[in-house]
Amino acid sequence: MPFIDVTIGLGRSPEQIRSLIHELTEAAHRSIDAPKENIRVVIREVPETHWAAGDVTIAERRAAR
Structure with a gap:
């Protein structure tokens, strides 16, 4: 049973998440011929202030642009 766990920044519409x-x-x-009913997908949305790379949050990167 494939389990797909995705973490993305907060801010997508419900339609985008569904897509x-x-x-x-x-x-x-398609890729591993897993039955669709056995595939699990979890989407985790993280606020931009709680996600950082190189000690800079996504929110700080956006503000600096």
Whole structure:
């Protein structure tokens, strides 16, 4: 049973999240022939102030642009 766990920055619409779930499910189904009913997808949304790389948050990167 494939388990796909995705973490993204907060801010996508419900339609975008739904589309991502669909596309990930389809990709797993096509690539490893997993039955769709056995594929699990979890989307975790993280606020931009809680996600950093190189000690700079996504929010700080956006503000600096």
